[in-house]
Amino acid sequence: MVLKLTSEEKAMLKGEQGWATMKAMEIITTLGEIYGATRLIPVSSVQIAGVSYHNLGEAGLDYLSQMAEDGATRVLTTLNPAGMDLEEWRKHGISEDFAENQQRVVEAFARMGVVTTCTCTPYLIGNLPHYGEHIAWAESSAVCFANSVIGALTNREGGPSALAAALTGRTAEYGFHLQENRNAEVKYEVDANLTTTDDFGLLGQVIGTRTGKSIPYITGVKKATTEQLKSFCASVATYGGVALFHMEGLTPNRTTLPDETMTITQEDLDQARHDLDDEEADIDFISVGCPHASIKEIGEIARILDGKKVAKGKTVWITTAKPTKDLAKKMGYYDTIEKAGAYLVADACCAVAPLKGRFGGLLTDSAKACYYARGKNQFKTEIRTVAECIEEAIS
Incomplete structure (x- = not known):
């Protein structure tokens, strides 16, 4: 198969629209050639991963600085979490x-026109594609949510390929951009009690571990909130690399059905919980918001913390997007949480912040965070459940 380019795409590749655009187009076309694409397609939005300096290091920052010299985004582009709250980092124990x-990393992205949201849930704060829309997203949980819950079409991009899509407005047409690659490959019947976000995270751990990168079709889940589905997406993508699933009655995509069905029982979920619960875990860090907490979750946490105090020797992070934190301030949730001695942390996540050596035991509702x-x-x-996590923090 030959990858055919339009005249504009050829101009990008020749460097006629700038050095960064040329380098970006080299990445896009190379991926297209590797995966047998015959054309590039426009994308309407991008989500970029690889934002925390903890992960990037100086080499990654140098690369971004070079791309920012003349690179400019062509579509709505948002960022994954950074390694700290960009405004209140000092009180969270982050070094100068x-x-x-x-800040240098975020500024490099900003110079290219990236919206510096720093969240793993862009669909909650304005980067919300519609069904059937082609996008180029990194961040495994967001990719899974976009493909499965929203019904948009994206491959699981890496940081450089997502940035390349942002600078060109293109991606190669292969993988999950083609309907024939989006059909279910394995079927699960769930016979278990699913009521809280941690339950859905445990389900994701079980299915992800068993499924790998295949596409599961899931029955038996009668209802699920947005918060529960984002928890499932984070877990199934982390433990198995799943970028797309079908959940009967809850997700919008059409699919053919696999013949064989495997059953997931309550015992399977109980075993998953047992596997994530370490013996002799001395809990000194409680973190909720992986993926980033919604305003609904923050409100529920604020109600539990109202008039209470976090116990001595424990640190509590509720991580979320900056726009959600701003809304929490307007609603009074921020003051309630902070007065209790907990922290409402924007822009960051316990998975990418520089926390090694600061704590010994994590209590969370997130299988991904574990x-x-x-x-x-x-x-x-x-x-544990969100409520149990917060109750433990104040006990």
């Missing part, structure tokens, strides 16, 4: 050196 470097806390920070972990 890290803060300076993190995965990264163990792997990156060597924390012991426990997973």
Whole structure:
């Protein structure tokens, strides 16, 4: 197969529209050639991962600075979480050196016209594609949510390829941009009690572990909130690399059905919880908001914390997007949370902040957070409901 380019795309590739655009088009066309695409297609929005200086380092920052010299976004482009709250980082224990470097990263993106949202839930704060729309998103949980819950079409982009799509307004037509690659490959019947976000995270852990990168079709889930679905997306993408699932009666995409069905029971979810609960976990860090908390979740947490105090020796982060934090301030939730001794942290996430060595045990409602806390920070972990996490913080 030959990748055919339009005259405008050829001009980008020749450098006629700037050095950064040329480099971006080189990335896009190389991916297209590797995966057998025959053309490039326009995208309407981009979500870029690889924002925390903790992950990027100086080499990544140098690359961004070069691209920012003449690169400019052509479509709505938002950012994944940074390694800190960009305004209130000092009171969260972030060092001056890290803060300076993190600000340089965000400023480089801003020079290219990227909307510096710094959230893993762009669909909650304005980057909301419609059904059937082609997009180019990084951030595994957001990709899964966009493909599955919204019905948009995106591959699981990396940071550089997402930035390349932003600077060209294009992506190669392959993978999940083609309907024939979006059909279910394995079927699960869920026979378990699903009522809270941690339950859905555990379900994602089980299905992700069993499924790998295949596309699951899931039955037996009778209802789910946005918060529960984002928890499931984060977990199933983390533990298995799932970028698209079908959930009978709850997701909009059409699909053919696999013949064989496997059952997931309450015992499977209980085992997943057991696997994420470390023995002798000395909990000193409680974090909710992985993926970023919605205004609904923040309001519920504020009601639990109202008039209470976080226990000595415990640190509480509720992580969210900056626009959601601003709304929480208007609603009075921010003051309630902070007066209790907890922190409403914008822009950041416990998975990408420089936390190694600061804490020993994490309590969270997020199966994804458990995965990264163990792997990156060597924390012991426990997973509970949001309410149980907050109650533990004040006990």
